[in-house]
Amino acid sequence: MNMKVDLCGVTLKNPVMTASGTFGAGEEYSEFVDLNKLGAVVTKGVANVPWEGNPTPRVAEVYGGMLNAIGLQNPGIDLFIERDIPFLKQYDTKIIVNVCGHTTEEYVEVVKRLADQPVDMLEINISCPNVKEGGIAFGQNPKTVEDITREIKKYAAQPVIMKLSPNVTDITETARAAEAGGADALSLINTLTGMKIDINRRKFVLANKTGGMSGPAVHPVAVRMVYQTAQAVDIPIIGMGGIMNAEDAIEMILAGATAVSVGTANFTNPKVTEEIVEGIAAYMEKYQVNDIKELVGAVV
Numbered sequence: 367m368n369m370k371v372d373l374c375g376v377t378l379k380n381p382v383m384t385a386s387g388t389f390g391a392g393e394e395y396s397e398f399v400d401l402n403k404l405g406a407v408v409t410k411g412v413a414n415v416p417w418e419g420n421p422t423p424r425v426a427e428v429y430g431g432m433l434n435a436i437g438l439q440n441p442g443i444d445l446f447i448e449r450d451i452p453f454l455k456q457y458d459t460k461i462i463v464n465v466c467g468h469t470t471e472e473y474v475e476v477v478k479r480l481a482d483q484p485v486d487m488l489e490i491n492i493s494c495p496n497v498k499e500g501g502i503a504f505g506q507n508p509k510t511v512e513d514i515t516r517e518i519k520k521y522a523a524q525p526v527i528m529k530l531s532p533n534v535t536d537i538t539e540t541a542r543a544a545e546a547g548g549a550d551a552l553s554l555i556n557t558l559t560g561m562k563i564d565i566n567r568r569k570f571v572l573a574n575k576t577g578g579m580s581g582p583a584v585h586p587v588a589v590r591m592v593y594q595t596a597q598a599v600d601i602p603i604i605g606m607g608g609i610m611n612a613e614d615a616i617e618m619i620l621a622g623a624t625a626v627s628v629g630t631a632n633f634t635n636p637k638v639t640e641e642i643v644e645g646i647a648a649y650m651e652k653y654q655v656n657d658i659k660e661l662v663g664a665v666v
Contacts, residue, residue: 431581612645
């Protein structure tokens with residue numbers, strides 16, 4: 367039974383990886399999860415300089431999931447290279463670095479710094495606010511998506527995954543734009559914009575007012591977007607959004623995802639990624655699937 371998947375020439379031992387922002391760089395989870403059993407670890411977003419993130423409170427529980435407005439707090443690329451890459455290199459898993467920025471130049475700076483580092487792929491978070499365009503996310507304008515993808519590809523030594531925002535009218539437009547710009551793969555979906563109000567205090571629960579909604583409630587939306595995107599592009603897709611168990615992961619793969627990322631579920635069950643790997647293997651055995659590639663996009 368073969369669970370290996372090929373992602374832009376990078377072979378993962380299985381299709382299960384962590385979702386950026388929910389797993390740090392793996393160190394805090396390593397006592398719960400055997401990182402050697404995962405296809406890849408996707409790091410928290412890394413910027414050219416340390417980011418403080420948004421004011422608190424930054425997280426709220428909501429029906430079927432959570433809202434977060436962390437603001438991509440991170441220690442910056444220098445510390446990441448010095449501390450986090452050596453930690454992850456101890457394990458037999460692929461390393462995917464999530465990159466964030468406020469301007470194209472900031473993204474490119476991080477991509478250049480990672481060019482000679484022993485990491486396998488780059489995931490570009492284009493849900494960041496584009497400060498030169500009035501704070502609208504890079505990922506909400508197809509032309510901007512194509513332009514930033516093309517610019518990053520000029521300098522990237524590793525395959526480039528563009529992480530798409532679901533906060534658009536038509537996800538296939540931005541997916542095609544990323545492909546046209548030279549993206550090697552796509553990740554989707556990032557969080558949906560949401561809000562929670564404390565009716566007793568008559569105040570916003572999050573200091574930022576809005577936050578990114580993740581968790582099981584967004585899963586059907588994510589599956590639909592992965593399916594639509596798989597019909598629209600020819601590059602691999604990493605599916606994410608409310609994956610809580612193996613069944614959810616398999617659903618994503620059947621919709622057209624080559625690999626899957628698990629995020630919010632890590633907060634309620636730190637061992638969930640390992641359990642999902644085992645669950646996919648059990649499913650393949652039950653239905654006599656010899657190669658996981660047979661499942662990718664198997665619903666039409």
